[in-house]
Amino acid sequence: MSFALEHLGSNLWRGKFSSFDEKICQHAFSSRLGGKSVKPYKGLNMALHVGDEADIVWENRQQFFQALELKAENLVTPQQVHGANIKRVTRTDAGRGARDYADAIADTDALITNEPGLPLMLCFADCVPVIFLDPERKAVGIAHAGWKGTVAKIARDTVWQMQEEFGSAPEDLLAGIGPSIGPCCFAVGEDVADRFKQAFPKFADKLISAKEGQLYVNLWEANRLQLMEAGLLAEHIEMADTCTDCQHQWFYSYRADGGQTGRMAAIIALNQY
Ligand SMILES: [Zn+2]
Numbered sequence: 001m002s003f004a005l006e007h008l009g010s011n012l013w014r015g016k017f018s019s020f021d022e023k024i025c026q027h028a029f030s031s032r033l034g035g036k037s038v039k040p041y042k043g044l045n046m047a048l049h050v051g052d053e054a055d056i057v058w059e060n061r062q063q064f065f066q067a068l069e070l071k072a073e074n075l076v077t078p079q080q081v082h083g084a085n086i087k088r089v090t091r092t093d094a095g096r097g098a099r100d101y102a103d104a105i106a107d108t109d110a111l112i113t114n115e116p117g118l119p120l121m122l123c124f125a126d127c128v129p130v131i132f133l134d135p136e137r138k139a140v141g142i143a144h145a146g147w148k149g150t151v152a153k154i155a156r157d158t159v160w161q162m163q164e165e166f167g168s169a170p171e172d173l174l175a176g177i178g179p180s181i182g183p184c185c186f187a188v189g190e191d192v193a194d195r196f197k198q199a200f201p202k203f204a205d206k207l208i209s210a211k212e213g214q215l216y217v218n219l220w221e222a223n224r225l226q227l228m229e230a231g232l233l234a235e236h237i238e239m240a241d242t243c244t245d246c247q248h249q250w251f252y253s254y255r256a257d258g259g260q261t262g263r264m265a266a267i268i269a270l271n272q273y
Helices: 054-067 145-149 154-166 192-200 201-207 219-227
Strands: 003-009 012-017 025-030 087-090 108-112 119-123 128-134 137-143 174-177 207-210 214-217 237-239 264-270
Touching: 012 054, 025 128, 054 087, 054 214, 054 264, 087 154, 108 119, 119 128, 119 137, 119 192, 128 154, 128 219, 137 145, 137 192, 137 264, 145 192, 145 219, 154 219, 154 264, 174 214, 174 219, 192 201, 192 207, 201 207, 201 219, 219 237
Parallel strands: 087 108, 174 237
Antiparallel strands: 003 012, 012 025, 025 264, 108 137, 119 264, 128 137, 128 174, 207 214
């Protein structure tokens, strides 16, 4: 198991987990390099909702999807709200949010599907992307877990939803926790630390640390623990261990970039047969 950045040409880079079988699905975590956006979004901004030019974002999306041999016009993406709603999407949703943010799936922070050739896409800059593959039932998903989604256990609930919708057995599911803000940089106030203590009472010591009087939370571990709680096997959970704040020359980081910045995409699609 490993995570690596692969060069796709034209300075486009794709983060990839080794355990997600390319014979079944394609997945990618974009970086900020390449692309046509200009400051403050400079690079491959994949999000329509951050104030960037819609035409440029559409070009960025097309360029990256083309490099992945996927169809940008079929992608499905939601309007993320740091909530815990999960939506199953089908062929009739193809293209929703691809070019027009107003048309994206409303009020949703995780998408699941068993439809081949339907790319799911969510956007990130420090929040934790969690991707899912059920190689047995042939289903995929992506969850957006910022601190609020992590405390609300959206990753665990996505497993439950895949069980319900597709009959996925948790012990079959693979999950990947992508590039996002690490325990090195996710400084929080006591109020946020308390929310983690309440949500993970047995693991507070593992998730919260203090350095020179500042509290830090480990979002990666909080998501890994809830996937384990849902029945995933430890050896089926991949961790990118890649901090977007430490490595903001590679990745958009909401914190390192001072708020106004672009977004990376996490993408997964079942292969078309
Ligand atoms: Zn860091």
